[in-house]
Amino acid sequence: MRGRVWYDVSPSAARLTGSLRDIGYDFPTAVADIVDNSIVAGATRVEILVEYDGADSRVYITDDGAGMSPAALTEALRFGTRRTYGRGDLGRYGLGLKTASLSQCRSLSVITRNTRPVVRTCARILDLDDIEQRDQWVIGEPVPSDTEVARARGWLAEGTGTVVLWRGLDRVLPEKRPEGGWARRRLESLAAKTAEHLGIVFHRFIEGVSGRPQLVVTVNGQKVRAWNPFAPDEKVTVALPPQRFEIEAAGVCGQVDLQRFVLPSRDRFSSPAEFERLSGPLNWNRQQGLYVYRANRLVQWGGWNGIRGIDEHTKLARAAVDFDTDLDLAFNINVAKMRVSLPAQLRQMLEAPVNELCILADDAYRKTPRTETRAVPPDLGMAPEVRAATQAATTAGLALRSAAMQAGEWPAWQRIVTVLREQAPETLDTLGLAD
Ligand SMILES: Nc1ncnc2c1ncn2[C@@H]1O[C@H](COP(=O)(O)OP(=O)(O)O)[C@@H](O)[C@H]1O
Ligand SMILES: [Mg+2]
Numbered sequence: 002m003r004g005r006v007w008y009d010v011s012p013s014a015a016r017l018t019g020s021l022r023d024i025g026y027d028f029p030t031a032v033a034d035i036v037d038n039s040i041v042a043g044a045t046r047v048e049i050l051v052e053y054d055g056a057d058s059r060v061y062i063t064d065d066g067a068g069m070s071p072a073a074l075t076e077a078l079r080f081g082t083r084r085t086y087g088r089g090d091l092g093r094y095g096l097g098l099k100t101a102s103l104s105q106c107r108s109l110s111v112i113t114r115n116t117r118p119v120v121r122t123c124a125r126i127l128d129l130d131d132i133e134q135r136d137q138w139v140i141g142e143p144v145p146s147d148t149e150v151a152r153a154r155g156w157l158a159e160g161t162g163t164v165v166l167w168r169g170l171d172r173v174l175p176e177k178r179p180e181g182g183w184a185r186r187r188l189e190s191l192a193a194k195t196a197e198h199l200g201i202v203f204h205r206f207i208e209g210v211s212g213r214p215q216l217v218v219t220v221n222g223q224k225v226r227a228w229n230p231f232a233p234d235e236k237v238t239v240a241l242p243p244q245r246f247e248i249e250a251a252g253v254c255g256q257v258d259l260q261r262f263v264l265p266s267r268d269r270f271s272s273p274a275e276f277e278r279l280s281g282p283l284n285w286n287r288q289q290g291l292y293v294y295r296a297n298r299l300v301q302w303g304g305w306n307g308i309r310g311i312d313e314h315t316k317l318a319r320a321a322v323d324f325d326t327d328l329d330l331a332f333n334i335n336v337a338k339m340r341v342s343l344p345a346q347l348r349q350m351l352e353a354p355v356n357e358l359c360i361l362a363d364d365a366y367r368k369t370p371r372t373e374t375r376a377v378p379p380d381l382g383m384a385p386e387v388r389a390a391t392q393a394a395t396t397a398g399l400a401l402r403s404a405a406m407q408a409g410e411w412p413a414w415q416r417i418v419t420v421l422r423e424q425a426p427e428t429l430d431t432l433g434l435a436d
Pocket of ligand 2: 092
């Protein structure tokens, strides 16, 4: 019997590296993926430097983590790094360092040191021009006159760590006029957006999670402030009892934790400035919903993941959904770690607790005095029996509304309210549903 014949179809390095540049990163999310690696390497400090220098502009991401041996560094620059992953490891595909970097630049250098007693640094460069020219997956050593690599080596004089250096920022700078004022402003604005993004996705690491030293992140020398969506410093934030769900999906099983919060309305926040800050980049309305954390790193937020729609009345409701990397398959995490999908089974389990949260948030929102006159209790001066009847009617209104939510009939409920508003506004008023 003849043996089977195999044909080599290894991918074209020149073509594939090009297409791998477009897998959905933008500048802040690409930087965040590099910072993931620093966190896994045990870093306590990550410094990001976005330096404008016309066409030679560059980005340095420096950490004080464990660093890599020369052999590990070479492996790290392989698309699909060969290694195993433990539980809680933020890495997954062995791609982030390369794909995140090349989504923004043409030349990626990594300079690293993993030995504490002796100062021995090692540097390698992955350059798209070299790969395209040779049509081979190759990395090189920097030339001795490379001042930027020398500068990075200097930073590693104090201890172990890694510097990731992006040059040839063709995706960041305008092709025609990288020297202009516009290019400078663009880099400045990207640095600011990056600081904001890192403060959100790594807020738990910056605040300090159990078992890890606090993480300090700086962007162009400025310390990044953690943005915790649940306003833990506000005294009147309401935390509902936490819940835990066991799920089994896509052949894996594990636990998912849910923590629900009703944030204070504007008038109950400690200050208008804090209310604005907690609004978040998408603003109150679109920042409501589920905040999905994978191994403590926030990967997705905004909206209710198909459980219900975004609604002005429930804008004070936010909830954390936590899963660990053992459930990666069930959550279908994508390479750029910017999107997950909730397993259908979990979505079902979350429906009732999410609707319960939204009822409370809706209540908190309605109690907000929106004008000075509304601040006067509407039942002021009523006879006690009239007040009791009014309260009973409002309770009935609330019960009807919650029942509609729990029955999954919210859109129908909203249609009913619209009809009532047109045909019997006084009934809505009696039930406390007029807005
Ligand atoms: N800052 C760093 N410090 C130490 N090791 C790193 C660092 N960045 C990358 N590495 C190593 O390079 C490997 C490849 O990284 P990456 O391409 O991001 O894939 P992944 O994080 O999914 O493993 C990592 O698994 C890690 O071993
Ligand atoms: Mg990674």
